[in-house]
Amino acid sequence: MSPGSDDVHVLLGAYVLGGxxxxxxxxxxxxxxxxxxCQAELGQVSGLPRLLDLAGPEGGPHLSDGPAAVPEPLATEQGDARVTTLLGEVARRRRRRRAWLTALAAAAAVIFFAGGAWLGRSLGTTATPTAPPAAVAEHVAVAALPGSSVRIDVALVKRGWGTELDIDCEDMPTNGELALWVIDAKGRAxxxxxxxxxxxxxxxxxxxxALSPNExxxxxxxxxxGKVLASARA
Incomplete structure (x- = not known):
């Protein structure tokens, strides 16, 4: 806000009139x-609210047809011109605001009805779900080492996070713990x-x-x- 700009004049009038x-x-x-x-300009128009009160809805006693005492002037001719200018600015500001609100309401109505039409078409159309592509599994027969008779098949399924391993085991030991280990190219198990x-x-x-099948x-x-029962190259 800079003194002397049109925006200052408009705000000054609205400030005096309580708008x-x-x-x-x-x-x-x-x-x-x-x-x-701005303080000097405010002093020139500070009597504006009182002038409006004296005028009243019928124009005030000094504008009526009957005899009435003429009130003492509350502003100079220069001040009256300033008041008229401020009133005009406030009126134009209010008209612009009403026009903007009307345009905004019209735009909102267009969006509302367009959205309703689109939603109606969407609800009337039944979408056919598409099944995700089936994952391809690579089967690896893990050969038993000498002295072991186990039979093991491992299916490697590539996933976004790594590899899923589906293990089928037969003729395995009947007690203790068992584990499947994966070893990468650097020998890390x-x-x-x-x-x-x-x-x-x-x-x-x-x-x-987390390793991919090719890793x-x-x-x-x-x-x-830690005894190795079976081993295979993937």
């Missing part, structure tokens, strides 16, 4: 404390699944690893004591 919002009134009051030109042996010697387990070099099935 500002609470926030604008507070901001303009703070501005008046430090702005000498991590456990992908672990389970406890069953009395029937059969197990079906699902494991997981897995070797699969090993070990006992809880």
């Amino acid at each position: 500002l919002s609470d926030e604008d009134h507070r901001m303009y009051s703070e501005h008046l404390r430090t702005c000498g030109p 991590v456990t992908a699944a672990s389970w406890r042996a069953t009395a029937a010697g059969y197990s079906r387990v699902t494991g997981a690893t 897995i070099q070797t699969l090993e099935v070990r006992t809880g004591t």
Whole structure:
């Protein structure tokens, strides 16, 4: 806000007539404390509310047909011209605000009806769900090492987070712990699944690893004591 601009004149008139919002009134009051030109202009039009009260809805006694005492002038001709200008500015400001609100309401109505038409068409159309593509599994037969008769098949399924490993085991030890280890190209081994042996010697387990299928070099099935029962190159 700069003294002498049109915006200052408009706010000054609205300030005198009480047409500002609470926030604008507070901001303009703070501005008046430090702005000498605005303070001088305010002194010239400070009698405007009293003039409007004297005029009243019928034009006031000095504008009526009957005899009445002429009140003493409350402003100079220059001040009256200033008042007229301020009133015109306030009126134009209010007309612009009403026009803006009308345009905004019209735009909101267009969006509302357009959205309703689109929603109606969407509700009337039944979407056919599409099934995700089936994951491709790569089966690896893990060969038993000498001295072991286990039969193990591992299916490697590529996932976004790594690899899912579906393990089918037969003729396994009937007690103790068992585990599937995956080894990468650098020889680092991590456990992908672990389970406890069953009395029937059969197990079906699902494991997981952060390695992708092409990063897995070797699969090993070990006992809880670390003995390798079967191994295979992936």
